[in-house]
Amino acid sequence: MQPMRNSIVKVICGWLTLYFAYKLLAVIMRVEIFEYVILTLGRCFFTFVFTVAVLKYIDYFYERSQKSKTVHPQGKAVLITGCDTGFGFETALRLYCMGFQVYAGCLDPKINGGLTLSSVDKNNRLVTLTMDVTNAEQVDNAYQFISSHLEAKNLSLWAIVNNAGVCSWSELEFCSTETYQKVLNTNTLGAVRVTKTFLPLLKQFQGRLIMVSSLAGLLSYPGLTAYCMSKHAIAALADGLRKEFSKWNISVTTIESAGYRTAMVNSQKVKHDMDNNWKMASKCVQEEYGEEYFTAFRNAHIKRLSSLSDNIGQAVDTIVTAVESEYIRDRYYTSLKAEMRAFGRFLPQEWQDIFMLTFESFDSVLCRFKFGFQPEPDARNVLLAKANEMSEFNSLSADSDFTVQKDHEILLEATDALIKSQKCIQESCLWYIP
Template identity: 35%
Template sequence: MNVCGNTEKLAQQVSPLGKYVLITGCDSGFGHQLAQRLDERGCNVIATCLLERGSGATELKRVSSERMRVLCLDVTSDNSVGQCMARVQSIVGEAGLWALVNNAGTMPLGDIEFYSMDDFKHTAEVNMFGMVRVTKSFLPLIRKCQGRIVNVTSVQGLVCTTHCAAYNISKFAGEAFSDSLRMEMARFGIKVSIIEPGNYGGGTGMLGNMETHRKNYDRMWREASDDVREVYGRQYLEDCYTKLIAAARLGRKDLTPVLDCMEDAVLAATPRHRYLIDGGNSLFDIYCVRGLVFITLFADVLARLKAFIPTPLYDYIAREYL
């Protein structure tokens, strides 16, 4: 499992000049900051945002160079992806698309019995089918210059946690799609990399927007069956919300290590197949620890040696510590 951070030397880069890079989910978080970074490096960035007149799109237009285009894209819509594809084709012309960064994502939280089927479906539409939909559409442009595809999954595409099933399912699917895609695209010279951030929820909006999660918990309680309400009780969701606030505080707010790896995947002459990136704002990231020996025997093993530890031990650690 490869690890990449701002303390590690990145690979030799190719020249960014004249290279077109399309990034999804640039409204905030990783996508927003990556768009600015690659624009500063000299790439021709096509930053796509869900909200065409939202604060994220407006800010990118304000601070970017004339090379950057900010386009509207809803990765859950065939029509939106098709329209975006037509715009991009007219922009890149014969140069083709050097890199596609599938970054758009959503993270609803809740227990399986509180999730609605729409919660599962929408999460899959954004995190998994959105990745597939956008990739299939833009592959002809990527093939023109033997470019690369960078798919953002998560450490939670490697290990499961409680209260996060919809997200876990979609990220595991993203891992599988990326591995299959990498093997199939090798014959065309297209490289595929996977970005697997650890706990960066405090800096991406995934855990940073507590108002959204508060409304989500309230909705789940309203829509829950009488049986689920009786078994769990309202206090259970209140306790979950309290834990979520604590988890957001532990999430690393500085996104630099992830941005370093994303840049490497886009511009390295030989990018890595996957980048597992430690997060957290303490000595270690409980999801993908690499430093402390004692903790490594437990938490680090979840992401790196999960297949070799007994399931009861894994379940205990996941329930008690994640």
């Protein structure tokens, strides 16, 4: 019995040894496989990052080489909507000083920026038009005038800048449906109306279409849903038209603008609009939210407006780049901060809010990496003075026969009066630190 018992013990021990050896080998194999998987994923990740970085650098230097290639402004006309204030007003002056024929669409050329622009030019090279983009009749009248003027002056429509826009700060229940309709009708349908009307001229001269959008079209902000919705639509419209218009050799680009302190976001105006929306809300809504909530909501947004940049020259410079560059990009960002925030749309939805709020306080850091156009504090006055001075020169009128060299010298003089350093617009790039 004893030998049999010993044999049984040996067999059991042998099986146990094999079992534990198998388990140990399995664990070792799992560890090795796990390590292999981790190393492989790590190599793939760093290869991807390295490839993206290399491609980004190549794209950056390629863009730099292409940006030096600009078109000559003589004989080229640009239509800009929303020139009463802000981007449109400044862009109209800039392009005029550069030598382009400018058609500035305004709600009323007899007040605000329209009145100022009307008094600038004596050679009819900066023309202000009554052009409410929500009014089909006014848009049609502008088309009739511009087409006749182009033919009379032997000009070509080089670019259309769809810049007109309005904004509404309110939560959904605080405002009426008509408010959403107004924002959409101006920001989105207005661009559609202008583009559709002037498309025959764009097709004839193979011009370019520039849509001024916003980061709000990529990342939506609470309390700004009407505006965000309209800018989402503008971005989608531009992407679709880029494909549709390619057969006509018409370029389409989008300007993704960060927040700037323009007349559209004047704190007093925003406060007044928010108060009106709240008063128009139903009593049920007012009781449900309460005056305390609305006051906190309003104060929070008013406070946020104070953090917006007042350097609208960044946005104007980007629009001008899109107009004057021989080779146009599909999308432009007005600043490094704008491009960095645009990456937030690729994050998981629950992370986007944290990402967006983080960048609210990054101005003090990102200002270290600013580059490109830096206007003087009194850039508007300098620009107006230079515009009035240049209107005296027939060399910059559309029917001029002056030499390109003389024209170039005058343009250099105007540019030097506006910027601190040479005009070299550097597009925002995560890997570029001057």
